Amino acid sequence: MYDAIIIGAGPAGITAGIYIKRAGFNVLVISKNESALNKANKIENYYxxxxxxxxxxxxxxxxxxAKALGINIVSKEVVGIKYSENNHYEVITANQSKDEKYITKTVLLATGANRNRPNIKGIKEYEGKGISYCAVCDALFYKxxxxxxxxxxxxxxxxIEELLPIAKTVTMLTDSKEYIENRSNNEKLKINNKKIQEFRGTNQIEEIQFEDGxxxxxxxxxxAQGTASSLDFAKKLGARIENNYIIVNENMETTIPNVYAAGDCTGGILQISKAVYEGTKSGLAIINKLREMSKIKYYK
Ligand SMILES: Cc1cc2nc3c(=O)[nH]c(=O)nc-3n(C[C@H](O)[C@H](O)[C@H](O)COP(=O)(O)OP(=O)(O)OC[C@H]3O[C@@H](n4cnc5c(N)ncnc54)[C@H](O)[C@@H]3O)c2cc1C
Known part of the structure; x- marks a missing residue:
């Protein structure tokens, strides 16, 4: 059991981790090893x-x-967060073995901004009317x-793995040739690599129109395009989102208790200095929350 799990090792996540670790808590950073910053050749505006x-x-x-301070950093892609027993959270990673479990009291979402939302006609109109961002939450509607x-x-x-046991068929819509067919070897799974023109329907989504007619x-x-982001995790947990950014209070806490967000994923000025500031703020707020939690435990 971790006191805090931070998803993302960019300026926001690492800064929060440093504060939490230095306060004596058990913190884990899980990261995919790519930050928006890896694309920046030259930084000239950071102090x-x-x-x-x-x-x-x-x-x-x-x-x-962070490593020099003894912070444990795991190189993995996070694919989901679930509610767990006793108000804890479970963080799920890709290719997770049976004996690996990431259970935590608090979570910090710090995966940066969403830069690869699909731009397909119909997505916005049918959100909640057949377009979903969360198989764990919505799969049962599609029995x-x-x-x-x-x-x-x-x-x-x-x-796909969440949906296969429930749905009649699951079609993977992809324009890539690199299918991962053998990973989900199931006769219900179909693959369609035609170019999508639009998603259509009346009150609910009904059909996919491809460019070939x-x-x-x-x-x-x-x-579920690209890598899941803080925004996807927040949506899955039911946190409030506005204009594709996560809404947080003055302590960087989302509308879901003990789930915090910091850095580019909360919008505003998408710069390192702001990510570091929010990393600090969220780190301090998590420390306070963990201290409160241990007091409650102590007096019970
Ligand atoms: C080309 C470019 C140039 C820029 N130049 C500047 C500049 O000159 N000055 C400046 O101040 N800012 C600059 N920025 C902006 C700056 O990079 C961001 O504001 C800053 O990196 C945000 O920090 P962050 O910690 O919120 O997110 P990021 O730095 O993006 O870090 C996100 C972290 O989350 C991890 N992650 C994402 N998804 C997952 C997942 N599913 N599972 C596990 N880990 C995941 C990533 O691997 C990464 O570790 C630039 C950005 C770009 C793209």
Missing amino acids: GFEQPISGEKLVKNGINQ NKDVAVLGNGEYAIGE TTEKINGIFI
Whole structure:
């Protein structure tokens, strides 16, 4: 059991981790090893560097600083977060072995901004009317129905695995040639790599229109493109989202108790300094929450 699990090892996640660890709590950082900063060749506007520093080097420095403090950093892709017993949370990773379990009292979402939302006509209109972002939450609505999953990475595979035991058929909608067919070897699984033009329906989603003029009848579509992000995790837990950013209070806590968010995923100024500030704020708030929790336990 961890006191805190941080998803993301960018400036927000690492900063929070440093504060939480230094306060004596048991913190784990899980990260996929890619930050928005890896794409930045030169950083010239962050405090303390006389010469420009590359984003990659800055990220590496942060991770090394955390490791030097004894923070455990696991290189894994997170695919989901579930509610667990006693108001705890369970963080699920791709290719998780049976004996691996990540249970925690608090969670910090710090996976950066969503930069790869699919831009397909119909997605917005049918959100909640057949378009879903959460197989764990919504799969049961599609018992013996035909559903599709948009995406082909670990996140999409995770969603497909949730749906296969429940749905009649599951179609993986992907434009990639690199199918992961053998990972989900099931006769209910179909793969369709035609280019999608639009999702259509009346009150509910009903069909997919492909660019080649063909259509496919469908009852539900689960969006799981690229890597799952803080926004996806927040949506799955039922946290409040506005304009694709997570809503937090002054302590960086989402509308779900003990789930915090920091950095680019909360919107506003998408810069390192703001990510570090929110990492600090969330780290301190998590420390206070954990201290409160241990007091409650002590006096019981
Ligand atoms: C090209 C470019 C140039 C930029 N230049 C500047 C600049 O000059 N100055 C400046 O201040 N800012 C710059 N920025 C913005 C800056 O990179 C971000 O504001 C900052 O990195 C946000 O920090 P973060 O911790 O919120 O997220 P990120 O740095 O994006 O870190 C996110 C972390 O989450 C992890 N992650 C994501 N999904 C998962 C998952 N499913 N499972 C596990 N881990 C996951 C990633 O691997 C990463 O460790 C630039 C951004 C870009 C794209």
